[in-house]
Amino acid sequence: MILGIDLDGCVDEAPEFFRTLTMAWPGDVLVITFRDDRAKAEAVLAEHRIRYTDVVLVRSFDTKADVIAERGVSVYVDDQPEMLKNVSSDVAVMLFRNEGNFDFGDRRWKLSEHTGKLL
Numbered sequence: 001m002i003l004g005i006d007l008d009g010c011v012d013e014a015p016e017f018f019r020t021l022t023m024a025w026p027g028d029v030l031v032i033t034f035r036d037d038r039a040k041a042e043a044v045l046a047e048h049r050i051r052y053t054d055v056v057l058v059r060s061f062d063t064k065a066d067v068i069a070e071r072g073v074s075v076y077v078d079d080q081p082e083m084l085k086n087v088s089s090d091v092a093v094m095l096f097r098n099e100g101n102f103d104f105g106d107r108r109w110k111l112s113e114h115t116g117k118l119l
């Protein structure tokens, strides 16, 4: 099983959790990040002692879903619903909560009409 994780808004929000998760994960760990500087991304991962197999830099929201499909990621963690909406249904997805996607004042998720559907 391949684990995929986002960097910003996830690893930097809860480095101890992601360090423990990646160290315990039995398979490859792919870091998929919307960044353009590989060295800086790898420095953050080293700083937080995250175990990973590869870092993939993407330049658009939809590219994350493409990488997840192409690389056979089976579990993926990200903090932006935009990144997750095109991920295949056979991938287990976890949305990581932070101040960017959740309003702690009124305790509601921040969604756009493109990522959320009110019931």
Ligand SMILES: [Mg+2]
Residues within 6 Å of the ligand: 006, 007, 008, 009, 010, 078, 079, 080
């Ligand atoms: Mg993020």
